[in-house]
Amino acid sequence: xxxxxxxxxxxxxxxxxxxxxxxxxxxxxxxxxxxxxxxxxxxxxxxxxxxxxxxxxxxxxxxxxxxxxxxxxxxxxxxxxxxxxxxxxxxxxxxxxxxxxxxxxxxxxxxxxxxxxxxxxxxxxxxxxxxxxx
Amino acid sequence: xxxxxxxxxxxxxxxxxxxxxxxxxxxxxxxxxxxxxxxxxxxxxxxxxxxxxxxxxxxxxxxxxxxxxxxxxxxxxxxxxxxxxxxxxxxxxxxxxxxxxxxxxxxxxxxxxxxxxxxxxxxxxxxxxxxxxx
Numbered sequence: 546x547x548x549x550x551x552x553x554x555x556x557x558x559x560x561x562x563x564x565x566x567x568x569x570x571x572x573x574x575x576x577x578x579x580x581x582x583x584x585x586x587x588x589x590x591x592x593x594x595x596x597x598x599x600x601x602x603x604x605x606x607x608x609x610x611x612x613x614x615x616x617x618x619x620x621x622x623x624x625x626x627x628x629x630x631x632x633x634x635x636x637x638x639x640x641x642x643x644x645x646x647x648x649x650x651x652x653x654x655x656x657x658x659x660x661x662x663x664x665x666x667x668x669x670x671x672x673x674x675x676x677x678x679x
Numbered sequence: 680x681x682x683x684x685x686x687x688x689x690x691x692x693x694x695x696x697x698x699x700x701x702x703x704x705x706x707x708x709x710x711x712x713x714x715x716x717x718x719x720x721x722x723x724x725x726x727x728x729x730x731x732x733x734x735x736x737x738x739x740x741x742x743x744x745x746x747x748x749x750x751x752x753x754x755x756x757x758x759x760x761x762x763x764x765x766x767x768x769x770x771x772x773x774x775x776x777x778x779x780x781x782x783x784x785x786x787x788x789x790x791x792x793x794x795x796x797x798x799x800x801x802x803x804x805x806x807x808x809x810x811x812x813x
Contacts, residue, residue, distance in 0.1 A: 546691075548750050548757060553685070557793040586726045592739055601739050603746075605726050610737055610746050614763065616682055623682065623791050625759065629748065651793065657757050659691040659785065 549609055549629035549657040556622045556641045558648030564599050564615035564622055567591055573644045574602060574611060581632050583608050608632070622647070627657070683743055683763035683791040690756045690775045692782030698733050698749035698756055701725055707778045708736060708745060715766050717742050742766070756781070761791070 563569050574589055589604035599615030599622075609627035616622070622645055624637070634654075641647040697703050708723055723738035733749030733756075743761035750756070756779055758771070768788075775781040 546753060546755070548689075548753065548755055549748070551687070551759075553789065553791070555682075555791055555793050557680075586735070587724065590721065590724060590739060592720045594741075601720070601743065603737055603739060603744055605724060605735050605737060607728075609735065609748055612737075612744055612746070612761070614683070614743055614761070616763075619680060619682065621680070621682055621793055623761075625685075625761070627746070627748070627759070629750075649793070653789075655687065655787075655789075657687070657689055659689045659755055659783070 547656045547658045549627055550632070551628075551655045551657055552624070552626040552635075552637070553653040553655065554624040554626070554637050554641070555651045556624075556637075556645060556647035556649070557620060558646070559615075559617075559620045559622050559641070560646035561617035561620060563645045564617035564620070565593070565596075567593060567600055569644060570600055570602055570613060570615070573640070574604060574613070576640065576644075577611060577626070577635060578604075578606075581626075581628075581635055583611065583628070583632075629657075681790045681792045683761055684766070685762075685789045685791055686758070686760040686769070686771070687787040687789060688758040688760070688771050688775070689785045690758075690771075690779060690781035690783065691754060692780070693749075693751075693754045693756050693775070694780035695751040695754060697779045698751035698754070699727070699730075701727060701734055703778060704734055704736055704747060704749070707774070708738060708747070710774065710778075711745060711760070711769060712738075712740075715760075715762075715769055717745070717762070717766075763791075 586605040720739040
């Protein structure tokens with residue numbers, strides 16, 4: 546039985562300053578939630594780690610949860626979006642390039658499936674090499 | 680580059696009452712954090728959904744985050760533990776049987792890896808599908 550879908554998103558080549566920018570990350574969460582019509586339960590919780598560390602954010606959703614962790618020292622940001630309601634794929638690659646300057650975004654889509662296990666081999670499970678930035 | 684390890688844990692056959700029992704779930708979080716020496720950032724956030732729904736809980740960690748979602752109507756609980764510090768495997772199977780009455784526990788261990796992708800076979804039941812997309 547599938548109880549939810551989880552997107553594990555790992556972005557590299559990001560701009561370090563963006564990964565420390567709490568307002569930019571809040572705006573990114575807002576955009577994800579708005580564009581996927583996700584409903585927050587309470588307020589997101591954010592924590593900024595001491596330099597050179599990054600930011601952790603998480604928000605409970607009626608659909609499950611959204612989390613991010615940033616590693617400005619490596620130019621990396623990771624996201625988890627867990628939805629127990631069917632949602633379309635989000636344009637992680639375009640959006641993370643725009644918001645964080647990512648040059649490579651890996652999206653893995655995993656069904657939270659208590660029977661047979663599979664990682665969905667459809668067009669939402671992919672590696673995207675973004676062009677135009679090295 | 681591996682920036683963290685994530686355990687995706689899906690338990691079935693759980694006792695429905697346990698999956699609605701906020702105190703039991705809090706105690707389970709405490710046990711996970713204590714036994715793995717994880718450090719909370721702030722307090723866990725919990726939300727109980729209207730019946731027949733279950734409970735969502737999440738806590739930020741200095742190591743990243745721990746989350747759970749329960750589905751008492753189906754006897755299912757799912758957990759995410761994301762650690763950017765190397766941690767040993769936890770005895771999810773034994774502990775979830777004990778705490779929630781689970782009769783089947785699937786553990787997937789996924790490296791948050793911005794290069795090559797790997798999924799470690801924990802319960803030896805896994806499929807990785809990955810393909811490039813242009």
